[in-house]
Structures are given as C-alpha cells and as structure tokens.
Amino acid sequence: xxxxxxxxxxxxTFLACALALLxxxxxxxxxAQRDADLIVVGAGIAGLAAxxxxxxxxxxxxxxxxxxxxxxxxxxxxxxxxxGTPLQAQKGYHDDPEVAIRDILAWGENADPWWVRxxxxxxxxxxHDWLVARGVTFAMILPSAEDSVPRFHxxxxxxxxxxxxxxxxxxxxxxxxxxxNHEATRLLxxxxxxxxxxxxxxxxxxxxxxRAPAVVIATGGFESNDQLVRTHWPTGQAVPQPLYVGSGEFxxxxxxxxxxxxxxxxxxxxxxxxxxxxxxNPRDPTGRRGLLVQNAAAIMVDQAGRRFVNEAAPSKAIESxxxxxxxxxxxxxxxxxxxxxxxxxxxxxxDARTIAAEIMPDPALVKQADSLEARAGAAGLPPAAFAAxxxxxxxxLAQGRDAxxxxxxxxxxxxxxxxxxxxxxxxxxxxxxxxxSMGGIAIDHDARALDEQQRPVPGLYAAGEATGVAGINGSHxxxxxxxxxxxxxxxxxxxxxxxxxAPVAGAPPPVLPPAADPADARELAERIGAPRAGYWHFAQxxxxxLARNETCSTCHDExxxxxxxxxxxxxxxxxxxxxxxH
Numbered sequence: 049x050x051x052x053x054x055x056x057x058x059x060x061t062f063l064a065c066a067l068a069l070l071x072x073x074x075x076x077x078x079x080a081q082r083d084a085d086l087i088v089v090g091a092g093i094a095g096l097a098a099x100x101x102x103x104x105x106x107x108x109x110x111x112x113x114x115x116x117x118x119x120x121x122x123x124x125x126x127x128x129x130x131x132g133t134p135l136q137a138q139k140g141y142h143d144d145p146e147v148a149i150r151d152i153l154a155w156g157e158n159a160d161p162w163w164v165r166x167x168x169x170x171x172x173x174x175x176h177d178w179l180v181a182r183g184v185t186f187a188m189i190l191p192s193a194e195d196s197v198p199r200f201h202x203x204x205x206x207x208x209x210x211x212x213x214x215x216x217x218x219x220x221x222x223x224x225x226x227x228x229n230h231e232a233t234r235l236l237x238x239x240x241x242x243x244x245x246x247x248x249x250x251x252x253x254x255x256x257x258x259r260a261p262a263v264v265i266a267t268g269g270f271e272s273n274d275q276l277v278r279t280h281w282p283t284g285q286a287v288p289q290p291l292y293v294g295s296g297e298f299x300x301x302x303x304x305x306x307x308x309x310x311x312x313x314x315x316x317x318x319x320x321x322x323x324x325x326x327x328x329n330p331r332d333p334t335g336r337r338g339l340l341v342q343n344a345a346a347i348m349v350d351q352a353g354r355r356f357v358n359e360a361a362p363s364k365a366i367e368s369x370x371x372x373x374x375x376x377x378x379x380x381x382x383x384x385x386x387x388x389x390x391x392x393x394x395x396x397x398x399d400a401r402t403i404a405a406e407i408m409p410d411p412a413l414v415k416q417a418d419s420l421e422a423r424a425g426a427a428g429l430p431p432a433a434f435a436a437x438x439x440x441x442x443x444x445l446a447q448g449r450d451a452x453x454x455x456x457x458x459x460x461x462x463x464x465x466x467x468x469x470x471x472x473x474x475x476x477x478x479x480x481x482x483x484x485s486m487g488g489i490a491i492d493h494d495a496r497a498l499d500e501q502q503r504p505v506p507g508l509y510a511a512g513e514a515t516g517v518a519g520i521n522g523s524h525x526x527x528x529x530x531x532x533x534x535x536x537x538x539x540x541x542x543x544x545x546x547x548x549x550a551p552v553a554g555a556p557p558p559v560l561p562p563a564a565d566p567a568d569a570r571e572l573a574e575r576i577g578a579p580r581a582g583y584w585h586f587a588q589x590x591x592x593x594l595a596r597n598e599t600c601s602t603c604h605d606e607x608x609x610x611x612x613x614x615x616x617x618x619x620x621x622x623x624x625x626x627x628x629x630h
Contacts, residue, residue, distance in 0.1 A: 084110040084225070084260045084558040085551045086542070087245050089232045089303060092120020093207075093531060094512025095266035096214040097538030098545070103223045105546035108558050110258055111224060112247050114231040114298050116585040117622065118215045119208070120268055121296035121513075122531055123630045127190070127202035128210070129528030132172045135186050135201065143197045145169055152529065155194035155364070156522025162493065163518040167533050174539060175532045176201075182213040192527035193362035200527040207531055208630040212623055219620050225558040226619070229582040230256060232302065235263060235310045235508070242310055242507030250582030256561065262507050262545040265497070266538060269485030269513040270301025271320065274336070277482055280317035288376045292326040292338025294394060294481035297584055303514040307489045312497040312505050316487025316516050321525035324370040324378075326481025327413060329395060330406060338481040339394040345386035345465045347441055348378050353424060353434035355441065358453040360462075364524040370480070377479045379427055381438075385470040396629040397592055408474075415475040423473040442467040484525055487516035495541035511541040563614045589629055603628065 086102045088095045091113035099109045111118075130136075131148045148168045153159050176186070187204040203210045218224050229250045236244035236259065244259035270276045272295045281287045304314055326338035348366075350356045356378070357369055370376050382390065392403055408414050417423035424434035444450045445467050449457040456464050489497055489510040496504040512534035520533045573594060576587040593602065600610045608621035 081259050082261065083244070083258045084108045085549050085555075086110075086262045086264065086545050087112065087258055087260045088264045088266060088542075089113075089245065089306070090120065090266035090268060090512070090514070091115070091118035091215070091218075091226065092266060092268055092512060092534070093122040093211050093214070094514070094534040094538035094541075095120070095264065096211070096218050097535045098264045098266060098509075098511055098542035099218050099224050100214065100221070101539040101542030102546040103218075103221050103542075105543060106551040106553065107223065107542075107546040107549070108551065108555060109224045109542075110260070110558050110560065111218070111226050112230045112232055112245065112258075113226070113228055114250060114302075116228050116582070117626070118218070118226070119211045119626070119630075121299060122211045122534070123208040123626070124296070125207040125531055127188075127200050127207065127528045128171075128175060128186075128532040129195075129199050129526060130171045130176045130186075130201045130532060131168050131199055133176050133186065133199075133201065135189055136197075136199065139189060139198075141189065141198050143199055147196060148199065151194055151196055152520070152526060153522075155526050156520070156524050159522030160519035163520050163533075166493070167520055167529075167536055170536055171532055175535050178535075178539070179203075179210050179213075182217060184210045184213055190527075193364075194526050205627065208627065210531075212626055216620060216623055219616055219623065222557045225560050227256065227560055228563070232267075232306055235306050237310060240506060242505065261549040262509065264495075264509040264511060264538075264541045264545055265303040265307055265489060265514050266511045266541070267301075267303030267306075267514050268296060268299045269488065269516075270299060270304060270317075271295035271482035271485055272297065272299040273301045276301045276304075276317070277320065280320070280487075282318045282320070285371060286374070288371070288480040290328075290479050292328065292479060292481040293336050294323055294326055294338050294340060294483045299485075299513070301485075303510070304488060307497055307505075307508065307510060307514075310497075310505055310508055311499050312508060312510070313490040313500045313502075314488060315490045316519055317485075319486035319516060319519075319521070319523050320482065321484040321486060321521070322367065322371065323481045323483050324367050324376065324478065325380075326479045327392070327476055330410060330413060331395065331397065337394075338479070339392050339398070340481070341380060341476055341478055342391045343380060343382050343386060343389050345389045346380045346382035347437075347468065349381055349429070349434065349437055350378050351375065351429070353429040353431075354437050355452060358450075358455045360455050361453075367524075377477060379429065379475045379477050381423075381468065381473070381475045383466075383468045383470045383473050385466050386468075387474065396588065397595065402595075413476065415477075416472050418471045418473070420473060423475055427475045427477070429475075438468050442469060484530055485513050485516050486519070486521045486523070486525060488514045491515050491518060491537075494544040495537055496544060509541040509545050511538040563612060592629060 085107035086109045088099050088111045091111050145168050152164050185204045186201045188202040189198045190200045191198040192200045230247040232245050232247045234246050242263050247256045327341045329337040329339050415426040420435050421431045424431040495509050497508040497510050517533040576590050603625035604610045608618045613619045613622040
C-alpha cells in the first residue's frame, strides 16, 4: 500500500502554486499536487551534482537511492580528467583544449564530438573550480596512455574525497531531502509527461509515491546486470566464460528500465568497458564478483606458456587483444622480487594483511612454486614452453631490448622491469570483468531524455553513467573521463530541469515520511550473516568492523548513536566515518 502523504505540506504547496499562477509565475505542469520540484533517482556523483545545481536555482529536490548512503560507485573510483588546471601549470604541463579534444577523440575512436568538446571546455570551470570551491584539493596528476599531456587528476584521498563534500553539502541544504534504501520501481506518467516516481522501501516493503514535474535518472551503469551485459555484448565477440562483475553493487541498469517505460530511447549499449584483469573474489558467495589484479613487473603468458603481448601497452590494446582470443584469459606471472608490486583492488576489506592471509596462500587463486617447472605444472602450462618463455624474457632484459613485443628497449622510456629469477614464483589466472557502461539513456545537449524520434520526453532528464556519460568515451574508456563528465552532466541536468519547471518561490521544503527501520536486537554477527534487502552497506561495513576488532565508538558517538541515521545531523555525522573504509 502506498505511503500516506503529508496533507499539510501538500495544501501549502497547492496554495503557493495557486498564488504564483495568479502572478503568472507558475509552471505549466498539469498536476496540482507537487511534493517537490525535482526528483533525482540516484545519489552518486551525477545525482548529487544535479540536486545541488537544482537547489541553487531555487528548486525543492528529493533524492532517492537504493543504498543506505550516498556516493555511488564514485567513492571507489580514482580521478578526473581535467584541462588547464593550476596543478598542471605548477608542474609545467602546458595543456590546451584542442589538444585534449584530439586526444579523447583518438582514444575513444567514435566518441561524441559535441560532448567531448563540451566537457573539455567546461572541465576547468564547471568541474575543477566547482569542486575546489567545496574544499576539494587536487594533489596529484598521473600520465596516461591516451593523454599527450598529463591530465589525470587525483584529489587527496582519491575520488571519495571529492564526492563526500558534495554529499555533506546536499545533506546540509534544506531544499534537498533524501530517501535512502528506496528503489524506484516506476515513473508516474500523465498528460504526456513524467509526473513523479513510485519507490519501494527495501527494508520495510512500504511503497512511496512522490509527485514532481521533473525527474532526473542518475542510477549509474548496468555492468552488474548479467542479462543486460550479455544481451548487448559487442557484435562479433563471444561472451567470455567466466565473466566476472567488477562494477558497483547497484549498477543494475534499473534506471534504463524506468526511462524506456516512459518512452525514452537507449543508445550505445554495446559500448562496455571490460577489464581483463579479473580474479574471482573469494569473499563473494555468488562466485560472480571479481577483484582487479595488477603487477607492473609481471609478464603475461597464454595457456600455451608463451608471452603474447607487450605488458606495458595501453590498456585498450591489451583489452582488445585478450577479448579477441580464445580463451580470453591468461596468466600473470611474477616472482618474489616483484611480489611487492602486486596490487589487488575491488573490496574495502583488501589490504596488505588480508591479501597475504587470504589470497596469496589460496591455491585456487594463486599458483606458487619454488621452481619454474613446478610453477608451470601447478598452472597447467607446458613446462618446457613456459621455461623457454621466461629464459628468453630474462635474456632480453640482460640485452636491454625486447625484440618480441618492444616492452623495453633503447627507444622506450622508463626503467627496465626486474628479471624473473627469485623464487618463489607466482601465477594468477586472470579473466574479463565488467566495469563501466559507455551507453545508456539518449539525451540532448541539455540532458533531457530523448525518445526514438530524438524528441525530449517531457519531465525526464538523465545524467552520469546512466547515459553512458553521453558517449564521451566512445568505445574505449579513458582515464578520468567518467567521473568528471558525470559531474558536469549532472549539473546540466539539474540546471535544465529547474529552469523547465519554474520552482515556486517561498514553497516549503519537501517533507518525507519517517524512515522505516524495523527494530532488530540480534547480535551483530548474526545480523550480517544472511543477505537482507536494504542492508547491503550495513553488512559490508560491519563485517569490516568485526574483522578489524573495532568497537561501535570507532564510528559512533553522541551525535550518531548506534542506530539508523534518520536526522540530517546524524546523516552528516555518518558521512564523517566514510573515510575509514573508502
């Protein structure tokens, strides 16, 4: 049964709109009841940007998110591609918008040129400066294969330290209200336009109906949805087996279903960024999720025990090659001397201790031996061929020239990698792993959702990875070209929606029913044992608490007691603890 709406705010909203109508300032939206001016579905970087931008324009905003907290997948991400920043100037990097545009178009191969230019020309003022004004500090720039000038900027603390200030600001703004643990199930339609959202409280099952003349879909990508991924797998490529999932828990494509039911078109769904560095996550009971594994000093060998690629080649070259092979898997081989360069990411529980204790000793994940022949046998590789491969590689290092794949040599900058000569030897079999969507809801240049005839769907807007970041990446994801564009498109969507609906001046802030959180007095270990709808984040973080032998006071205090964060003050206090995991 739908939640009962609060009658007093509705009456006040109706009165305010009626007065505004007499003054000629009310929107032409046909509905009399309006719970908010704008509903944003998704509280990731795009959704938060849309909410803040719309609130700046005077709109009352409700943000729905299926998770218990905001930030989305962005809190696990890295950096931003930015052009013409003070940090670039400080480091002596002379960047230019036209150069950046050429770089992104060349890397993506079929990126949308209008959106590429829009992002490049706006990245300094509308992304960098906007974040800096909220206290974000960009501390580092890393070079990347696609950039002729280094422009991959990292905030101090990676992307989480850029997203959390946005979340804190939104939580502190009265015109913005949040409904956590709410999954949007359908859009309301009336008189040829979108008029609101119906959502389900995942914890209680209660349904919530919210009416507004504008809805922004910012639900992220669809790379955690096996069916969508496989249905839209690029033509001419076989779907890998296994194919691990490396995207966010809530990147299920739910926003795409909402949009198409309202008449919106989808585009470029076959443009998917698939990493080829995936290893099974041993803590995932479903066996679907993967971890990202890298070692810059390792070599890559195929099932015949032979190198097949320049291991230092650009990521898109390696990904394209691996995905074209049968099988699309390989072994990452390194020794004790290069063990320190092993990086495994993809779960907040990962650190040096858990990698050493849980992953490295697990023979199902890592093959280890004191001789090359034994290591080859453990991995099922032909011992003679594998030994010959390692011997040739080490000989090439001694000569300073990789005649097979040009990984190193007189014309290649950088230090030589170490030889594979120090036992024990390690091998990890790696597979493709879904990561990011580069297609989604079709939008115009103002972030309005479009139908199959390229006409705006009245009342519907979209931003972020739900749009495939507007085709900015083409067919190959770049370094930092997801976060920055998602933020920019979110701002554009919020700005456009607020202008289209003409917020009523002086209208009261949105009012939501109290959060539903059934009392549960069971022991913590029991509560996080079995999956429960609406408690994914709760279970994830409290498993870490138990594993680290921490106490409630690690995150909780008088401002945020050990109970659901239901008030704005408690939610702001909750955000302070995010950096313990992210």
